[in-house]
Amino acid sequence: MDFEGTPGPTTYVQMTLRSWWDNLPLVLLAGFVFVGVSAPALALFFLALFGPVILVVALTVVPAWVALLAQLADIAREVKTNIGVISSPLCAIGLAARFSGC
Numbered sequence: 001m002d003f004e005g006t007p008g009p010t011t012y013v014q015m016t017l018r019s020w021w022d023n024l025p026l027v028l029l030a031g032f033v034f035v036g037v038s039a040p041a042l043a044l045f046f047l048a049l050f051g052p053v054i055l056v057v058a059l060t061v062v063p064a065w066v067a068l069l070a071q072l073a074d075i076a077r078e079v080k081t082n083i084g085v086i087s088s089p090l091c092a093i094g095l096a097a098r099f100s101g102c
Helices: 009-022 023-048 050-076 084-092
Strands: none
Touching: 009 023, 009 050, 023 050
């Protein structure tokens, strides 16, 4: 993309939306992975088991959220990325080992 000078807020939003649209399957897959990892914490919350919720959120949701943000940041910066970006932090806590061969 050729811009004259520094891109302003409008061009930054356009660039981000264009890059997310071009990588929409990856964005959706990363979102589904995050929802899947967050589901146990949500189930515990609805069952009013607030003590275990805090532990599950700290061990699963927080790393998944960081991985999701890293994935989206790579897409926004137009860096070539794959689903491995989101699965690598999850491998550290043993969540993605079954699916990605960590």
